[in-house]
Amino acid sequence: MGEIADEWSRFEAVYRDSYHTVVRYLTRRLAPDLIDDAASEVFAIAWERWSTKRGAALPWLYGIARQVVANTWRSQGRADRLVGRLRGEKGTDTDEPGADTRVLARMGAARILARLSEGDREVLMLVSWDGLEPHEAAQALGCSKATFAVRLHRARRRLEHELAKDVPEVAGHRPVTTERTAT
The missing domain is CATH 1.10.1740.10 (RNA polymerase sigma factor, region 2, helix turn helix motif)
Known part of the structure; x- marks a missing residue:
């Protein structure tokens, strides 16, 4: 007892x-x-x-x-x-949507996040919004730390790519992208 x-x-x-x-x-x-x-x-x-x-x-x-x-x-x-x-x-x-989603929609960020896969959004939210360390987020997702690190890296790259699409060209400067160009 x-x-x-x-x-x-x-x-x-x-x-x-x-x-x-x-x-x-x-x-x-x-x-x-x-x-x-x-x-x-x-x-x-x-x-x-x-x-x-x-x-x-x-x-x-x-x-x-x-x-x-x-x-x-x-x-x-x-x-x-x-x-x-x-x-x-x-x-x-x-x-x-939840309260945070409604706020993000007003800021336009929801539009960008919506272009990411659900898996990418979840990985990013666990670290950025929920404040978990990568090893804790890996535990929450039921994967290894290495697998989570790869998922986080890829999700961040895709987010950067989506953000770059929304940055207007200013004075002839093109936004920085993560895509490689042939030289």
Whole structure:
């Protein structure tokens, strides 16, 4: 009985330390009305899998949250398609972006990020927005540090390329691109 109480105490400390950070992670990825349920699901799954946790808690929780977000998107997509069929529509897109996405859209950055693959966006957001170190982000994605480093490097190169497309030419100077030219 004492062992379970000790594990519960450790889990409770992680919950207190990580709850708001996990909610911020979810806020950037889900509609506001889905966040509370998703956060509850993340920590319920975390408690069920507590004995399998390896390494730092936050990246491990982000890995769980990432799966909860994916499941929520799939579920939401099925529900939207069902509503569309019931209304006789071909397709509906009622996804409501999170707070950060709405702000980025106003700044025009969402347009650039949208041109990247979902995988590139996730890699960049884990490091830039969620503040994870590359080894922690690798843990959250369930890949090796080397694999994550390659993904991050490639995502940054693609982001630079997309940003360069949006920079207007000024006084005859062309924007710097990451593409190589033949000489």
